[in-house]
Amino acid sequence: MTGTTKLTVDGQPQQARSGDTILSLLQGLGIAPPALCSDPRIQPGAHCRLCCVELQGQEHPVTSCNTRVAEGMRIVTSSPALERYRHQLLEWMAQSCSSADLQGHPDKALHRELRRHGLAPGDAEPAPRGAVDESHPLIRFNPSRCITCYRCVRICEELQGQSVWHVLGHGAGIHIVPDSGGTLAASSCVACGACVDTCPTTALLDRPGLGQPPAERWTHSVCAYCGVGCEIEVGTAADAIVSVRPVLDAPVNKGHLCAKGRNGHAYERSPERVRQPLLRQEDGQWQASGWSQALDAVAQRLRRVIDTHGPDAVGVLGSARATNEDNYLVQKFARLVIGTHNVDCCARVCHTPSAAAMKMMLGTGAATNSFDDIELARCFLIVGANPSESHPVVGARIKQRLLRGAAQAIVIDPRRTELARQARLHLALRPGTNVPLLNAMAHVIVEEGLFDAGFVAARVEGLEALRSFLQAWTPERAAAICGVPAAQIREAARLYAGSGPAMCLHGLGVTEHSQGTEGVMCLINLALLTGNLGRRGAGINPLRGQNNVQGAALMGCEPGTLTGSQSLEASRARFEAAWQAPLPHNRGLNLLEMMDAAEAGRLKALYVVGFDIDLSLAHQAATRSALRKLDLLVVQDLFLNETARQADVFLPAASSFEKEGSFMNAERRVQRVRRSLPPLGEARPDWQILCELAAAMGLGEHFNYADAESIWNEVRAVWPDGAGLSYARLGRGGLLWPCRDEADPGQAVLHTEGFANGPTATLRVVDYRPSAERTDAEFPFLLSTGRNLYQFNAGTMSGRGPLSDLRATDTLDMNPADAARLAFADGELLQLRSRHGCAELPLRISGQVQPGQLFASFHDPAVALNRVTSPERDSIVQAPEYKLTAAQVARAGQAPR
Missing domain, CATH: 3.40.228.10 (Dimethylsulfoxide Reductase, domain 2)
Incomplete structure (x- = not known):
């Protein structure tokens, strides 16, 4: 247990935790001195010396950021000598900024201190100390603004572990350079932005934010990309996002973000966002419509399918990018309004x-x-x-x-x-x-x-x-x-x-x-x-892939279970009582079975929320063939993605920046999503669209919700393991489930005493069955697919903005020995062919890949890599076998070699 230390601060008795620094004590008391080289995410550096305090019995001031408290210590935080010393240091630092810097970037730490101390830099540009480096698409480095606090050096090493920034020179000649020895673009930088976030000056800035007004409002929310669930603060001005920064005390990301989390928000106000409902006309063209007309059209056509072919002729797909509340209503809509268990989500094809x-x-x-x-x-x-x-x-x-x-x-x-x-x-x-x-x-x-x-x-x-x-x-x-x-x-x-x-x-x-x-x-x-x-x-x-794929499945967007992964039969009575309606009895189809049924003519309509199945599913030719045979395809999304281009109706949805709700990350943590912007155009939250469509189909009484919180309270009522996860408790940081009541802190570790299905678990005998997908003389390479750092899934969000400057398209990665044997050059366009289809993409020669193997990402719709991937599936749950496809390679327009 941490002990306490008794001391005095400015003559007042205080208690501190043993081992704390003086600076952390003073910050807790609200009387901390400036500390421009300090950041809670990194070890103390004691470089700027602004945080100096006086200790009785010591001749010289000490830096409070790296001095530990001690019993009986007498600390003086302010004296004429200290104030003169700090003022002189700040005057020197002010030479590294201009009045324009203060106006354009008021939140920078140095600028706050200059205002606080009544210091104003002149209008003249600071003396140049090296050329401004604008080589990197996301980060601008201006060495003339550097005050050599070394925060960028330390945070890159201690938080990201990349060690991009290095210190060269001595004395007045000290300067910071990237590890390339030249430009930042040529360095090992991964664009996480930690150096920009910590920099107390304008030496490092987010390039996409240049020219943007300062944020007028900050909203605490959760990143909309991968399943890590990083907490973010969204800075907005004039109904646009101008900045995103990490939440410093977030339990998941601990003050860190990646390139997508920090700079992947340009899609939010993209001109390609669909702003109003669209109906397909007889000539194949889209026609904009109002919401009433669009929802009435969907309702009428769904009723026609149900009346003619039965409810099991309709399938519904939830979204790993939508909130828990949205997905809860997706599966409730499928089961109550349509009358089918044909509901699934993209968890089917990943975890x-x-x-x-x-x-x-x-x-x-x-x-x-x-x-x-x-x-x-x-x-x-x-x-x-x-x-x-x-x-x-x-x-x-x-x-x-x-x-x-x-x-x-x-x-x-x-x-x-x-x-x-x-x-x-x-x-x-x-x-x-x-x-x-x-x-x-x-x-x-x-x-x-x-x-x-x-x-x-x-x-x-x-x-x-x-x-x-x-x-x-x-x-x-x-x-x-x-x-x-x-x-x-x-x-x-x-x-x-x-x-x-x-x-x-x-x-x-x-x-x-x-x-x-x-x-x-x-x-x-x-x-x-x-x-x-x-x-x-x-x-x-x-490691769950998308921001809410764990939540989408757990909310019941899968055919065999209800919310909370509760079995249909064991929990049927609970849900029927809560919903005041009977549940269907027929077995539901999963996503891959829906595609099979559509191809066979048994599935007639598909309602897709936030899931580009055309681009995402393996063996694209089979998916497209199945979609063409539907009588009705409705897509609810932000953009006209590849699936939406084949739809009959498009309903514009609000993004996660435009609505309230919650996400569930890969570790079972439920976190609040908060609205930072109004919906663009006539876009609406997914849950609201579903409620209005249910009303158009005559079942509005089951979908009468005032807001996202009222939906979540119903989730808690039918899901015992989530009963304690009230919005009030989720607050900052969220909670892990199981969390069974308002006093439950949430369970970080499962199976501590027994297992959910009994006191013991049984080992499984698993024999090996080789995949049917094998190499031969015609298809000698093994292709595997996956993600890359700068793009995300179907590129719907990440492909619209500056991230594309770092990764413009997918590449085909090949071992250097294979490339040399085939006389292929790095960057040349290759044709990749399998037994199932072909795609063209540029070569990237990489030692990461073993000889005889290939790797490619799947983010670019122009490449459409899933034209190549195999139709093989998992033998138990039917997830596609994306990771193993036999392939051949040739120069574009030439025969394979």
Whole structure:
């Protein structure tokens, strides 16, 4: 327990926590001196010296930012000598800014202090100290404004772990340069903006914000990109976003953001946003309409389909980008208004295998641990995930743990990612061979007696059955299949079993395979064997891809379960009582089954909320063929995406900046989303559109909500594990579920005593079944797909703005040896062909990719990479096999070589 220290401040007795700095004490008292080199996210630097205070008994002032409190200390925060000293320092610093800087950037720390002390720089430009660097699309560096506080250097190293900025020179000649030795664009910068955020002057600025007015209002909300769930402050002026910055005390991002979170908001006021409903005319052209006309048209056509073909001829898709409240109404609309369980969301194509495996084996289909356990883990098992690019803030937290030597990592991934380079072990397996590799690791753990005997005896069933099965899965057998040396497999098993707590984080490289669900089962086997469940710093943790994909599925946007992942039959009575209406009894179709039914002519109408299935689903030709056979396609979104271009009706939705609600991140944290702007044009929140459509279809009494909070209160009423998650309690930082009442703080670690489905969990025997997608002489390469740092999913949001200057299109990554053998040059346009289709995209020669393998991202609609991907599916939940496609490569317009 932290002790207390007694001391005096300006003659007044005070108490401080032992070990605190004087500056943190003074900040808590509201009498802190200026500290322009200080930032709570980094270690004290004591460079600016503005924070000096006097201590009785010491001849010279001391810097308060790096001086710890001590018993009996007598602190003086203000004296004539201190004020003169600070004034002189600020006068010197004022030479590094102009009056225009103060006016255009009033929130910069130096500018606040100059105003506070009555100091005003002149109109003249500061003396030049190097050329202004505008090479980077997102960050402007003006060395003439630098006061050498070194905050940029330290935050880049200590928060992001990139170490872009370096100090050169001595004395008056000290200057800051990027690690390229030249421009920032040529450096290793990942555009997280931490250096801009911490800079107390205009030496570093967000380029997209140049020329924008200062923010007039700041709104606390949540990022709309990946499943990390970073808290943000949205700065607005004149109904436009002018800045986004991180929330410093946020439990998830801890004052950090990535390039998308900070600079990926240009889509919000894009001229391509659809501002009013559109109806397709007989000549195929769009016609703008009013809301009443559009909703009446949808209602009439849906009723016609239901009356003619039955409610199960209609499918409804929720959105991983919409709020929990929106998605709750999506599935309620499907079940009550349409009368079908044909409802799903994009979790189907990413982490439904995770949810299914974890629900079957552990009783709860969600992450077992919170992100705060990253700082407690001693070993990371990172499987089929690239957090540095797909979940950058979590990736930075893991990287910091590795850089400080506090933990080791095992990375299982075909590519040599950033974390693979920093890991103790990188197991570069062949795509599609997760199950053999993980079985071989389990073989070593069992055969060498490395399992946690006490945990297994108390809480695990099926050890002997698994032991018998694993005898055949030696590392040597697995090595021949997966291409990883047997010695490495043994070392990985020993490290994971012997370095607890060990935290497993997995991504789509596990789930998007024909054995995706079973691959997750193999990971759970490893955690059960080693006792890495139900404890801090451990667990099985799927890295969810989109901002609310966890929430969309949990709200009931899947055919087999209701809100809270409650089974249909077990919770039917609760929902029928709450909704005052019966639920359908027919089995519902999932997304892939809906596509099959549309192709076969059984599904006649599809209502799609915020999900570009044309661009996102594997084997695009099959998706397009199915969509063409529908009688009615309704799309509710922000833009005319690839799916919407084929629709009959388009309904413009509000973005997350334009509405209230909540998101649920990958660690089960529910956080408030707050409106910072009015909806653009006639766009409306998704939940409001659904309510009005339900009324147009004669069932408005079941959708009579005043606001998003009233919807959320109904969610809490039907979901016992979320009953304690009131809006009032979510406040700042949110809460993790289970959270069963208003006194419950939320559960950071699941399965501490038992499992959701009983006191013990049973190990699963999972044999290997190779994918039907295989290479041969005609298609010799193995293609895998995934995300990149600067774009996101279908590019609907990230593709409209300055992020495209960093990553204009998708690339085809190829090993240098393969590129040399085929005489391909970096950047040339190639044709990528599989048995299922072809796409053209530029080559990027990369040592990250193994010989004989290819990697491509899928964000650019002009590339439409999913024309190439395989129709193979997970054998249990039907997630597409995006990660394994046999392919050939040729120069555009030439025959394959």
